[in-house]
Amino acid sequence: xxxxxxxxxxxxxxxxxxxxxxxxxxxxxxxxxxxxxxxxxxxxxxxxxxxxxxxxxxxxxxxxxxxxxxxxxxxxxxxxxxxxxxxxxxxxxxxxxxxxxxxxxxxxxxxxxxxxxxxxxxxxxxxxxxxxxxxxxxxxxxxxxxxxxxxxxxxxxxxxxxxxxxxxxxxxxxxxxxxxxxxxxxxxxxxxxxxxxxxxxxxxxxxxxxxxxxxxxxxxxxxxxxxxxxxxxxxxx
Amino acid sequence: xxxxxxxxxxxxxxxxxxxxxxxxxxxxxxxxxxxxxxxxxxxxxxxxxxxxxxxxxxxxxxxxxxxxxxxxxxxxxxxxxxxxxxxxxxxxxxxxxxxxxxxxxxxxxxxxxxxxxxxxxxxxxxxxxxxxxxxxxxxxxxxxxxxxxxxxxxxxxxxxxxxxxxxxxxxxxxxxxxxxxxxxxxxxxxxxxxxxxxxxxxxxxxxxxxxxxxxxxxxxxxxxxxxxxxxxxxxxxxxxxxxxxxxxxxxxxxx
Numbered sequence: 001x002x003x004x005x006x007x008x009x010x011x012x013x014x015x016x017x018x019x020x021x022x023x024x025x026x027x028x029x030x031x032x033x034x035x036x037x038x039x040x041x042x043x044x045x046x047x048x049x050x051x052x053x054x055x056x057x058x059x060x061x062x063x064x065x066x067x068x069x070x071x072x073x074x075x076x077x078x079x080x081x082x083x084x085x086x087x088x089x090x091x092x093x094x095x096x097x098x099x100x101x102x103x104x105x106x107x108x109x110x111x112x113x114x115x116x117x118x119x120x121x122x123x124x125x126x127x128x129x130x131x132x133x134x135x136x137x138x139x140x141x142x143x144x145x146x147x148x149x150x151x152x153x154x155x156x157x158x159x160x161x162x163x164x165x166x167x168x169x170x171x172x173x174x175x176x177x178x179x180x181x182x183x184x185x186x187x188x189x190x191x192x193x194x195x196x197x198x199x200x201x202x203x204x205x206x207x208x209x210x211x212x213x214x215x216x217x218x219x220x221x222x223x224x225x226x227x228x229x230x231x232x233x234x235x236x237x
Numbered sequence: 238x239x240x241x242x243x244x245x246x247x248x249x250x251x252x253x254x255x256x257x258x259x260x261x262x263x264x265x266x267x268x269x270x271x272x273x274x275x276x277x278x279x280x281x282x283x284x285x286x287x288x289x290x291x292x293x294x295x296x297x298x299x300x301x302x303x304x305x306x307x308x309x310x311x312x313x314x315x316x317x318x319x320x321x322x323x324x325x326x327x328x329x330x331x332x333x334x335x336x337x338x339x340x341x342x343x344x345x346x347x348x349x350x351x352x353x354x355x356x357x358x359x360x361x362x363x364x365x366x367x368x369x370x371x372x373x374x375x376x377x378x379x380x381x382x383x384x385x386x387x388x389x390x391x392x393x394x395x396x397x398x399x400x401x402x403x404x405x406x407x408x409x410x411x412x413x414x415x416x417x418x419x420x421x422x423x424x425x426x427x428x429x430x431x432x433x434x435x436x437x438x439x440x441x442x443x444x445x446x447x448x449x450x451x452x453x454x455x456x457x458x459x460x461x462x463x464x465x466x467x468x469x470x471x472x473x474x475x476x477x478x479x480x481x482x483x484x485x486x487x488x489x490x491x492x
Contacts, residue, residue, distance in 0.1 A: 047412075047416055050412050051409055051412050051413070051416070054405065054408040054409055054447065055408050055409065055411070055412070055446070055447025055448075055451070056289070056293045056296075056447075056451070056452055058289050058452055058453045058456060059289040059290055059292075059293040059452050062286045062289050062290055063290070066278060066279075066286075069278065069280070100453075102457055103282060103285070104281065104282060105279075105280065105281055105282050105286075108280060108281045109280055112280075113280065211279075211281045211282060211283050211284075212283065213276075213279055213280060213281060213283050214280065214281040217280060217281075
């Protein structure tokens with residue numbers, strides 16, 4: 001058996017290794033910071049996405065969603081939603097939904113995240129996306145149209161559009177639970193907070209919110225709508 | 238039978254000597270990190286997203302590990318002369334090849350088990366069972382092809398390139414076929430007729446690996462996995478590869 005004796009490394013080699021490592025670290029530190037966020041490019045064609053997925057279309061749909069989120073949600077480099085190209089965004093959400101029609105992720109992102117922008121045109125783009133994809137699978141997608149109806153009524157102040165969405169929900173018949181159709185029909189509530197509470201409460205009560213992250217986001221949204229109350233411990237001067 | 242088991246055991250010992258268990262452990266750590274990252278990033282459907290992405294990554298990594306091990310092991314054995322030495326012993330060549338494939342198959346089973354353990358928190362047991370068994374079939378198929386490629390080409394880089402090409406084409410052949418033809422069976426506009434026929438031929442020649450180990454089973458549950466058909470396809474293709482490898486092996490001179 002050949003004994004493997006460890007030889008001492010020549011000092012020059014060790015110094016060269018340390019110097020090369022230091023040079024690499026210095027090079028990376030000296031590089032200018034990456035641009036805040038690349039623009040929201042249009043989604044690749046469905047055929048390209050299917051081919052790239054190697055048969056795992058559902059996994060590719062999640063990757064498209066996470067990449068889309070990353071474009072406007074990079075830590076320290078947030079791109080305000082007002083600067084995002086919403087036509088490209090709707091294309092990406094549509095591509096993700098085409099790859100995995102059973103997923104609710106793109107519709108939730110459209111109705112809860114991207115429709116929360118302070119720009120009526122962009123809100124309409126997202127609500128239009130949700131409404132246009134509702135008819136393909138009303139039994140699974142009605143919660144997002146219910147929320148779109150809420151946004152149309154209170155954020156856009158457009159009762160005609162809200163009534164149109166309520167009519168879409170009603171037309172789906174038994175595929176949408178009776179309580180949801182009733183909730184859409186009964187609105188308006190006195191203010192956005194009350195209406196959002198009513199919808200969120202009903203969704204929670206009927207077990208429609210099963211994901212912990214989704215529940216936390218819903219709670220944060222309700223808290224954000226709460227009017228700011230003066231701190232009782234602080235004396236008002 | 239004893240000779241076959243001995244050769245299989247030698248193959249497994251070689252996997253242990255190559256520190257492949259450390260590679261599997263590293264894979265497990267990376268998978269746990271990915272699952273934790275996804276837990277923080279997702280807006281909803283966290284479990285489904287973890288199941289889909291983790292299973293896709295583990296499937297690719299498992300295929301890569303098995304293919305690299307089989308090719309490097311077979312090529313090393315051919316190049317250092319131990320294959321010639323073994324074949325000079327009173328061991329029938331089919332027994333030697335079956336023993337090697339059995340060893341690779343057992344190693345592939347350990348890879349599939351590690352992948353299943355890592356996906357277990359995100360899927361129901363029955364769905365996980367379907368996924369793991371079909372992943373095992375896929376890895377066996379790939380191991381048989383890698384053994385055939387290494388025996389035929391005798392050099393690691395061309396053999397690995399051939400295995401990678403086979404794997405990628407076998408996973409995308411259905412999509413390529415759909416792109417090449419319209420619904421009524423005509424060639425897609427702008428695509429030369431010869432290319433459409435080549436895509437058809439490729440579909441006939443390759444197994445559809447995109448039907449194996451589908452992440453959607455873990456995310457949404459198994460409706461109809463068609464495990465019987467997948468097993469039959471794997472058995473037919475492994476028999477084909479075994480016959481092709483034996484054909485090549487019988488033509489080799491023992492030095």
